[in-house]
Amino acid sequence: MLITVLRRLRDLVLVLLLVGTAAFLLIHMIPGSPAAALLGPYATKEQIDALTASMGLGAPLYVQYLTWLGNLVRGDLGFSSSFSLPVLDVIAAHAMPTVTIAIASTVLSLLISVPLAVYSVAKPRSVISRFVPGLSAVFLAMPTFWFALLLILVFAVTIQIFPTAGYVPPGEGLGLFALHIALPTVVLASHQVALFVSTLREGVTGELLKSYVRTARAKGLGETAVLVRHVLKNSLLSLITVAANSFGALLGGAVITETIFSIPGWGLTMYNAITARDYALVVGLTMTFALLFVVVNFVADLLYGVVNPKVRV
Amino acid sequence: MGFLELRDFGVDLLTDEGSSRLVAQVDLSLERGELLCIVGESGSGKTLTSLSLARLLEYTSATVPVGHAALDGEDLLGLDQTAMNRIRGSEIGVVFQESMEALNPSCRIEDQLVEAARRMDREAARAKALRLMEEVGIPDPAGTLRKYPHQLSGGMQQRVMIAMALINDPSLLIADEPTTALDVTVQAEILRIIRNEQATRDMACIFITHDIGVAAYMADRIAVMYSGRVVEAAPAQELLENPRHPYTRRLLECMPKVGRTGVSRFETIPGRVPNPSLEIIGCRFQDRCAFATDVCRTETPQLLPVSAQHEAACWNQEAVAAAGFAEDAGAEPGRSEDTAGRAVIARAEDVSKSYRSRASLRRSHVTRALDGVSLEIREGEFLGLVGESGSGKTTLGRILAGIETADAGTVSVQGHEHSRRRAAVRELRRNVQVVFQNPHGTLDPRLTIRESVSEPMIHLGGLSKRQAHARAAELMSQVGLPEEYLDHVPDALSGGQKQRVSIARAISISPALLIADEPTSALDVSVQGQIMNVLLDLREQTSVSYLFITHNLNLVLNVADRVAVMHGGRIVEVGTPEEIIGSPRTEYTRRLLAANVETSI
Amino acid sequence: GSSGGAGTAASGAGGGEPAQGGTVRAAIAGDPTTLDMGLNTGSLTIVPGINIFENLFAMDESFVPQPMLAESYEVSEDSRIYTIRLREGVTFHNGEPMEAEDVVASLERWQQISATGTAAAAAIESVTADDASTVTIQLTQPRYSLLADLAGAIQGAIIIPAEVAEAAGESPIPTEEIIGTGPFEVESYTTGTGIKLVRYEDYAPSEAESSGLSGEKTAYVDAIEYSFVADPNQQLNGLKAGQYDWAQSISADQYEPLQNDPQLDVFTVKSSLIATVLLNHNENSAFSSVEARRALNKAIDKKAMAQASFGPEDLWSPLNGSFALPENAPMHSEAGSEVYEEHDPEAAAAEFAELGIDRPIRIFTSQTYPKYYQMAVVLQSVLEEAGLEVDVQIYDFPTMISKLTEEPESWDISMTAFSGAVSAPSQVLFLSPSWPGEYSSETMDGLMADYSASTSEEEARAAVDAIHEEIWNDLPAISIAPNRTLGTKSKKLQDMSDFSSGIFWNAHLGE
Amino acid sequence: MTEMTTAAAGAGASVPTAGPAAAAARARRPGQLVRFVVRDPSTAFWSAVFAAMVLLSLLGPFVLPSHSAMEPADRLLGPSGEHWFGTDEYGRDILARTVYAGRVSLGIGLLVTLIAVVCGVLLGAIAAWWKPTSAVVLRLMDGILAFPPIVLAMALLVTLQNGIISVVVGLGIVFTPYIARVVYARVLALKEEGYVTAATASGVSPVRNILVHILPNCAPAIFIQAIFVYANALIADASLSFLGLGVQPPTPTWGNMIGEARYFLSVAPTFILFPGIAIIASVLALNLAGDGLRALIDPRARAVSSLQYIRRRAARRRRGGRDAASGAAEAVSGASAR
Numbered sequence A: 001m002l003i004t005v006l007r008r009l010r011d012l013v014l015v016l017l018l019v020g021t022a023a024f025l026l027i028h029m030i031p032g033s034p035a036a037a038l039l040g041p042y043a044t045k046e047q048i049d050a051l052t053a054s055m056g057l058g059a060p061l062y063v064q065y066l067t068w069l070g071n072l073v074r075g076d077l078g079f080s081s082s083f084s085l086p087v088l089d090v091i092a093a094h095a096m097p098t099v100t101i102a103i104a105s106t107v108l109s110l111l112i113s114v115p116l117a118v119y120s121v122a123k124p125r126s127v128i129s130r131f132v133p134g135l136s137a138v139f140l141a142m143p144t145f146w147f148a149l150l151l152i153l154v155f156a157v158t159i160q161i162f163p164t165a166g167y168v169p170p171g172e173g174l175g176l177f178a179l180h181i182a183l184p185t186v187v188l189a190s191h192q193v194a195l196f197v198s199t200l201r202e203g204v205t206g207e208l209l210k211s212y213v214r215t216a217r218a219k220g221l222g223e224t225a226v227l228v229r230h231v232l233k234n235s236l237l238s239l240i241t242v243a244a245n246s247f248g249a250l251l252g253g254a255v256i257t258e259t260i261f262s263i264p265g266w267g268l269t270m271y272n273a274i275t276a277r278d279y280a281l282v283v284g285l286t287m288t289f290a291l292l293f294v295v296v297n298f299v300a301d302l303l304y305g306v307v308n309p310k311v312r313v
Numbered sequence B: 001m002g003f004l005e006l007r008d009f010g011v012d013l014l015t016d017e018g019s020s021r022l023v024a025q026v027d028l029s030l031e032r033g034e035l036l037c038i039v040g041e042s043g044s045g046k047t048l049t050s051l052s053l054a055r056l057l058e059y060t061s062a063t064v065p066v067g068h069a070a071l072d073g074e075d076l077l078g079l080d081q082t083a084m085n086r087i088r089g090s091e092i093g094v095v096f097q098e099s100m101e102a103l104n105p106s107c108r109i110e111d112q113l114v115e116a117a118r119r120m121d122r123e124a125a126r127a128k129a130l131r132l133m134e135e136v137g138i139p140d141p142a143g144t145l146r147k148y149p150h151q152l153s154g155g156m157q158q159r160v161m162i163a164m165a166l167i168n169d170p171s172l173l174i175a176d177e178p179t180t181a182l183d184v185t186v187q188a189e190i191l192r193i194i195r196n197e198q199a200t201r202d203m204a205c206i207f208i209t210h211d212i213g214v215a216a217y218m219a220d221r222i223a224v225m226y227s228g229r230v231v232e233a234a235p236a237q238e239l240l241e242n243p244r245h246p247y248t249r250r251l252l253e254c255m256p257k258v259g260r261t262g263v264s265r266f267e268t269i270p271g272r273v274p275n276p277s278l279e280i281i282g283c284r285f286q287d288r289c290a291f292a293t294d295v296c297r298t299e300t301p302q303l304l305p306v307s308a309q310h311e312a313a314c315w316n317q318e319a320v321a322a323a324g325f326a327e328d329a330g331a332e333p334g335r336s337e338d339t340a341g342r343a344v345i346a347r348a349e350d351v352s353k354s355y356r357s358r359a360s361l362r363r364s365h366v367t368r369a370l371d372g373v374s375l376e377i378r379e380g381e382f383l384g385l386v387g388e389s390g391s392g393k394t395t396l397g398r399i400l401a402g403i404e405t406a407d408a409g410t411v412s413v414q415g416h417e418h419s420r421r422r423a424a425v426r427e428l429r430r431n432v433q434v435v436f437q438n439p440h441g442t443l444d445p446r447l448t449i450r451e452s453v454s455e456p457m458i459h460l461g462g463l464s465k466r467q468a469h470a471r472a473a474e475l476m477s478q479v480g481l482p483e484e485y486l487d488h489v490p491d492a493l494s495g496g497q498k499q500r501v502s503i504a505r506a507i508s509i510s511p512a513l514l515i516a517d518e519p520t521s522a523l524d525v526s527v528q529g530q531i532m533n534v535l536l537d538l539r540e541q542t543s544v545s546y547l548f549i550t551h552n553l554n555l556v557l558n559v560a561d562r563v564a565v566m567h568g569g570r571i572v573e574v575g576t577p578e579e580i581i582g583s584p585r586t587e588y589t590r591r592l593l594a595a596n597v598e599t600s601i
Numbered sequence C: 001g002s003s004g005g006a007g008t009a010a011s012g013a014g015g016g017e018p019a020q021g022g023t024v025r026a027a028i029a030g031d032p033t034t035l036d037m038g039l040n041t042g043s044l045t046i047v048p049g050i051n052i053f054e055n056l057f058a059m060d061e062s063f064v065p066q067p068m069l070a071e072s073y074e075v076s077e078d079s080r081i082y083t084i085r086l087r088e089g090v091t092f093h094n095g096e097p098m099e100a101e102d103v104v105a106s107l108e109r110w111q112q113i114s115a116t117g118t119a120a121a122a123a124i125e126s127v128t129a130d131d132a133s134t135v136t137i138q139l140t141q142p143r144y145s146l147l148a149d150l151a152g153a154i155q156g157a158i159i160i161p162a163e164v165a166e167a168a169g170e171s172p173i174p175t176e177e178i179i180g181t182g183p184f185e186v187e188s189y190t191t192g193t194g195i196k197l198v199r200y201e202d203y204a205p206s207e208a209e210s211s212g213l214s215g216e217k218t219a220y221v222d223a224i225e226y227s228f229v230a231d232p233n234q235q236l237n238g239l240k241a242g243q244y245d246w247a248q249s250i251s252a253d254q255y256e257p258l259q260n261d262p263q264l265d266v267f268t269v270k271s272s273l274i275a276t277v278l279l280n281h282n283e284n285s286a287f288s289s290v291e292a293r294r295a296l297n298k299a300i301d302k303k304a305m306a307q308a309s310f311g312p313e314d315l316w317s318p319l320n321g322s323f324a325l326p327e328n329a330p331m332h333s334e335a336g337s338e339v340y341e342e343h344d345p346e347a348a349a350a351e352f353a354e355l356g357i358d359r360p361i362r363i364f365t366s367q368t369y370p371k372y373y374q375m376a377v378v379l380q381s382v383l384e385e386a387g388l389e390v391d392v393q394i395y396d397f398p399t400m401i402s403k404l405t406e407e408p409e410s411w412d413i414s415m416t417a418f419s420g421a422v423s424a425p426s427q428v429l430f431l432s433p434s435w436p437g438e439y440s441s442e443t444m445d446g447l448m449a450d451y452s453a454s455t456s457e458e459e460a461r462a463a464v465d466a467i468h469e470e471i472w473n474d475l476p477a478i479s480i481a482p483n484r485t486l487g488t489k490s491k492k493l494q495d496m497s498d499f500s501s502g503i504f505w506n507a508h509l510g511e
Numbered sequence D: 001m002t003e004m005t006t007a008a009a010g011a012g013a014s015v016p017t018a019g020p021a022a023a024a025a026r027a028r029r030p031g032q033l034v035r036f037v038v039r040d041p042s043t044a045f046w047s048a049v050f051a052a053m054v055l056l057s058l059l060g061p062f063v064l065p066s067h068s069a070m071e072p073a074d075r076l077l078g079p080s081g082e083h084w085f086g087t088d089e090y091g092r093d094i095l096a097r098t099v100y101a102g103r104v105s106l107g108i109g110l111l112v113t114l115i116a117v118v119c120g121v122l123l124g125a126i127a128a129w130w131k132p133t134s135a136v137v138l139r140l141m142d143g144i145l146a147f148p149p150i151v152l153a154m155a156l157l158v159t160l161q162n163g164i165i166s167v168v169v170g171l172g173i174v175f176t177p178y179i180a181r182v183v184y185a186r187v188l189a190l191k192e193e194g195y196v197t198a199a200t201a202s203g204v205s206p207v208r209n210i211l212v213h214i215l216p217n218c219a220p221a222i223f224i225q226a227i228f229v230y231a232n233a234l235i236a237d238a239s240l241s242f243l244g245l246g247v248q249p250p251t252p253t254w255g256n257m258i259g260e261a262r263y264f265l266s267v268a269p270t271f272i273l274f275p276g277i278a279i280i281a282s283v284l285a286l287n288l289a290g291d292g293l294r295a296l297i298d299p300r301a302r303a304v305s306s307l308q309y310i311r312r313r314a315a316r317r318r319r320g321g322r323d324a325a326s327g328a329a330e331a332v333s334g335a336s337a338r
């Protein structure tokens, strides 16, 4: 166990370093500077140069990189130029919406898709089941922003039951908070549900052909018992991987959805940080995403073990 | 009216064009306490028949049982699946072929057993499960109940399956090749358990096997299936002694015989089993039959009573009965050759090999596959290597062939020690060739037979592509295949034919040593004979040595010059077949021999 | 709604006292990241900033500087000494009174960090506090634009407490130290989400009549809540759904449809931009020669371009070539308009052919500002019609700016817009050598000096006309048309000034 | 952006990781293919839809009016006889642009897929065959998966100065792991196949072994995965364009058309419709055709589709009730109705 954890940790550190370095180099490669961003569109070159120097960004790239590495070792992700705050504080401050939406969307999707997929396989000729495969295919093919625009038009502009955009921290009222993250969550969940349903449908149908199902039927179990007691658990395996990947990706901030709905989560912050050439923040966020991605997948492996005793950790 | 009555029972396959009959003319009846074996080669329709009977096949394939089937007077084919569930749960128990697959990998044994129980509460079910587990010979029943299937050995899993099938005290037990994947010794135990349970519970039992030896050990009655039809059915003794169908007869002749050594030829049935869905005018065995007459080609024989209990579907029963059993066609069995004085061409000294398998994320598990093994193979020698599953036979073969490297010890072929140098590896490959167990996997499905056979000649033999292709034709005749097969892809060939191609490929560069790793285990007994004959002929023609790996002790005792017995990664005994049969030195060898005798004729 | 339906601030004072209270919900296009209006030139900072900060002087309705935090001022005979008396009773949001030393420190910082400030600094010898309420500015040479410089809103000379000014230096002022003298003060700034301003209860209004950014200011509403909504479409949706009372960046395409909306008002804002084709004078540029620039000027149909990019006429009229909006009386000029109006594609094509430009014209543009991107697209087709090859390169805005400055040999044309509310010709960025494009001309320098040396309105007027004349003669850049900012608000929000974007004093919420 | 990786992840996970290569060879037989089309008309239909979109985008621009001709007076018109799909904000014909954008979008998708396949196959095969490299390659793939595509896209867009190349390279990198993982798993499995061992024993060199025996046998799996990558690349390209990080206008892509159209959602609501439908249709066609084709080569997927087939047949049989064995067929459909 210890060895496994250590090996995982080593891999994690490697991935983080790789990702961090890549982000560092890439963002510095992009023209433009934090100073220019701070000064706005009508700043002159002199002003920009002066501010750049005073921000300590004048040094050669390798020196800046080594400094960054040195700080990183000490757990210091640097200082965000656009927020004038330590990067970690900025990341923490913007965690709430992204994490909530990612969790809400994933949980909601699982709650919907698992029964739906099982039902649609079990009762293929019911009305709902006939529409499930087609609908999930359509939702998988639909760019999320397209669906988001549609939802806004219907639910925020026409019926006006949800706000069109914006965000209210849960501290200022849970109801308002929920109202504001409702549409983005639905947008992301629509895609996830489609993904999960199609994964699970395939999983369940595939499992149905395995011999142990025949054994269960040979015991005289009814189809419902066969599905729920035997097939479901085994077909969750592929879903776990897919769900973890999808959840991990959402934790990386759904940039487009957050932009459309003006949700100040990690995705929008990342987008703004890039626009503002906030070097430290871009690198910090990138590493946070990578960390969460790896951790979520590790947890998925653990879960995998719960379902599949063969690979139990 | 028997307890189980099948009248004109069959199985239809639904296709776009309509339906085709996969299984037909099954007329069988079975009493309580009676055990019926259905035997037949792979693809003869045994599984189709038995699972259609239990109405289990319809879920996963487009098949429909037709005709008439009644269990204790109840019409099985007229029921809907809900009603069938009731019957399946309480009246019919099923033991499946692949126990590992047939158990739910993610559920504990206990849950799987208990959920099968009808008409009792959880506690009673648990208690009963525990009792049954003991009954089927599981050492630590309580502990095992808490385990998951993958934590059990194949034999244990099969016992669990049996316990599961018995938990509702069914009146009919269907066992579909329950021992095929198991070791001889384990197989013997499982067979005993089933026989016992069947007898003590007074159950009717349909036992399916492709091994007529097993059938002989188990059955009260035997039904022989061929290409989806029952061709002969009779009380076991009667069928074995007085077969009336030429197919039954050939099957019996093909069996390796106990106690013989130095055999140089096996009986075979030429040709292939026709696909059961084919419409054939006349007898389905006509092309392979020595007794076939004109009527066989024009009219389909029905099952005709031979005696009160004995039926056979053959127009020429009398002729079949009249002909005596063919003795083994080869040189009359005699002593195997003494190879002691010959030069050693391959030698393993004190070879060890361990595998670190990551059984789970937590434990890494070290398997000692070989533990100080020493072995010599002499020029022209046929060395048999037997042992239970997992004893390290394959590993030893792979290490000798240089596909795997040993952790410790030395291996040399023709005096050269194995090394990683390119030239040495080439030299080794030239000297040692391998034929693998699974004929389906060993040929690249995308290459033609010609390309596959030519590969070693081009890469090791230094032949040009043209030369190699030309020589491929010769090789085909050497392994008894028509030349036109060279342009086929492997899929067009049967298992036995593929195995011959593998052999052709292996001998194409005239290796000094041919390692054959269970080359016949996946094949039917009739085809096994063909393959063995090819190998034996080669031995006559060239001075190639064999390391012949198998768990079929009978087979290897029949033909080998020397036999080595492996157990738990060690070689526990080496000797001539006569020595092994006559005076086995270890307890393990004795058990192996005993198990073999039980299931042989 | 009707266009121009929003009256000026003054009209509010007419009837009975407007309703007090309520919160204005405003949507702006993004997180300004800093509210330091003295430093940041972007509209995201300025829009909330003008409600927080005040300068010594402020522009009135007709862009003439009027005393704001100043009570009065005197100019010496030789125009070199400005003595400014500060208004009594003005306090900062932190409760401290505003005193001369704060003004001195603020102006020091302004001279360091602001483009206008640094330009002015060349003429400023010293800024001193005579007593607590008097500041003297001593110049080395006359600077006619000094008051206008002090009144500017872009990187303006905002007056902040001395300790804040000194602590910040050249860096942005941290959010918790955003302290001004304006009618609203910062209550909270949640990065990424929004800003909340509340009425500054101790605000001391000027007694002068309210006009433009100057004069009396009354905060009727209790608070202003700015939400950051990046997508203009979403701002509109929010307005329609009643989620916002005012939105900063509604697409001009909505101008006509919204005029019929029963809930919303649309209007154009006075302090808007002048859309301009920026030309590169670098020797590697196709437009380093004046002939090429003239051919280009002839090739462009300004009206068509304005129409294609900005839509309805209200948004780009009146069409003329001045660098200042017509409302900006001191700076606006019709001089050179005959060149501006020249449109002769055939002649242009012939001239280009004669010049033998044989490589693609490189147009840099950014989709960050869709309108200017659209201008680039139109320009592309114009040039292609004139027989030139065109290579439009699109970057995000920071990249484009950085490339324009750092790779001067890599481009020929860029699209942008400059403020039409400049208060001195020196604030016209394309005339500045430090602005991308490397324009420099001794003639222009001389005319600029003339303007600075002006001592009377007439002299200044003449200089402004001469500068316009020279601009259309030498074509440092080509002004296309005013680009009116669209003001969009709900009808509930009344009496909002249309002088500049986002003025919330004197505005009030109806029932 | 992130949304797109989710989709790709799904495709990644649902593709076969192993399966007898024999199945692949079987699938090549034309008879089987025809039978499959009959069995699974939906696959045939969606393949045809995609083929039609490709053809249209290749040939359409020759017959349609120019996609770049502007008519400022006719801006933002709704569909009419003259402009079937209406006009955009410059008065350009949306039909012509949608069709032309198909060329660009589908072309980009194809290039992305090619890059991902080439890199993915190389990396996957190397990592699986030479064990020591696997750690490095797998970490690299993890790194790419965990890396926010938007940073990469932005950096590439700016440094390469060419929207098409940067999107192609960027997405090529982003999707490489999805191919590499499949190849890795397949090669790892195929490495244990008898015929690969047999080839080794026949003196075939590792490189030749990979080229001759392994890669061709995982080609079907790669092909199927490539289809899903293609589909997801279309969505990803659109997402990048939506953020202004994709192919830059005036070159139309479906994504940047939607990106532009969103500003005119309330003025010209049909504008956003057509490029959107084009994306959805092509992605849908690719995904569904891919699903069907996968059933041809992946034994598990084939089993799934045959189970569905069984049910359909049973249902049809019951409705038709045309057979003598209708009692038994009843049982079949009874089973399937559950």
Ligand SMILES: Nc1ncnc2c1ncn2[C@@H]1O[C@H](COP(=O)(O)OP(=O)(O)OP(=O)(O)O)[C@@H](O)[C@H]1O
Binding pocket: B013, B022, B040, B041, B042, B043, B044, B045, B046, B047, B048, B049, B060, B061, B062, B063, B210, B275, B276
């Ligand atoms: N669902 C099906 N569709 C088409 N053909 C089938 C189906 N199931 C079985 N068959 C064919 O029917 C024949 C008999 O199959 P069956 O599984 O009963 O043989 P078996 O005697 O059990 O063989 P084995 O010893 O290999 O288990 C085979 O040729 C097989 O290919």
Ligand SMILES: Nc1ncnc2c1ncn2[C@@H]1O[C@H](COP(=O)(O)OP(=O)(O)OP(=O)(O)O)[C@@H](O)[C@H]1O
Binding pocket: B355, B356, B357, B367, B368, B369, B387, B388, B389, B390, B391, B392, B393, B394, B395, B396, B551
């Ligand atoms: N590649 C491998 N990785 C891990 N363990 C292995 C590997 N190959 C073999 N083993 C283990 O080594 C032991 C010996 O295996 P080997 O295949 O040599 O046995 P065998 O005698 O050929 O068995 P069988 O009769 O089942 O073929 C077994 O316990 C097996 O699980």
Ligand SMILES: [Mg+2]
Binding pocket: B046, B047, B048, B097, B176, B177
């Ligand atoms: Mg079978």
Ligand SMILES: [Mg+2]
Binding pocket: B393, B394, B395, B517
């Ligand atoms: Mg073995």
